[in-house]
Amino acid sequence: MSVDILAAGPESSELLAALHAKAFDGGEVWNGAAFATLLAGPGMDALLAARGGTPLGFILMRTIADEAEMLTLAVLPSARRAGAGRALVKVGLEAARRRGAASAFLEVSVTNVAAIALYRSTGWGEAGHRARYYRDGSDALIMSCRL
Numbered sequence: 001m002s003v004d005i006l007a008a009g010p011e012s013s014e015l016l017a018a019l020h021a022k023a024f025d026g027g028e029v030w031n032g033a034a035f036a037t038l039l040a041g042p043g044m045d046a047l048l049a050a051r052g053g054t055p056l057g058f059i060l061m062r063t064i065a066d067e068a069e070m071l072t073l074a075v076l077p078s079a080r081r082a083g084a085g086r087a088l089v090k091v092g093l094e095a096a097r098r099r100g101a102a103s104a105f106l107e108v109s110v111t112n113v114a115a116i117a118l119y120r121s122t123g124w125g126e127a128g129h130r131a132r133y134y135r136d137g138s139d140a141l142i143m144s145c146r147l
């Protein structure tokens, strides 16, 4: 069964928080209120991946003027390596491009081998580093992509 990508609004805040907590096990917690505040802001695109009506993950993009930021991307551990992450990145970039973004950037831990491989395979390149950016002391890799 293929993955469907659907737009998600503020009514999905609790669902996004639950997916985020499961995907980032032990990481930074973004609760439903945090998602509701983010989704109410300008330039936001939240997209949900689902298979047969069951949510698998989501992506959050924010576009300001001609630049988009990927704020987060999460796929449930049980649904990984089946193309949901790649589909979310592609549709997320397309949504930002429609809003007028000419480029996009993101931050990812240098230790996040899976996400970096996904980004490299979807057109992102390395644009910089932020030393000891994350709570675990790891550096952030800044990646960018032309749309």
Ligand SMILES: CC(C)(COP(=O)(O)OP(=O)(O)OC[C@H]1O[C@@H](n2cnc3c(N)ncnc32)[C@H](O)[C@@H]1OP(=O)(O)O)[C@@H](O)C(=O)NCCC(=O)NCCS
Pocket (backbone or CB within 6 Å): 023, 024, 072, 073, 074, 075, 076, 079, 080, 081, 082, 083, 084, 085, 086, 087, 107, 108, 109, 112, 113, 114, 115, 117, 118, 119, 121
């Ligand atoms: C990163 C993440 C979103 C990938 O989601 P996914 O649905 O498994 O990704 P896909 O199945 O679309 O994988 C696409 C490509 O990414 C790469 N990739 C994905 N997982 C990988 C892994 N564990 N190791 C190496 N490469 C990996 C591969 O190139 C893969 O293509 P392939 O399966 O044809 O080899 C998922 O692992 C996740 O939610 N991780 C925890 C949260 C997170 O780190 N988010 C990103 C924060 S910046």
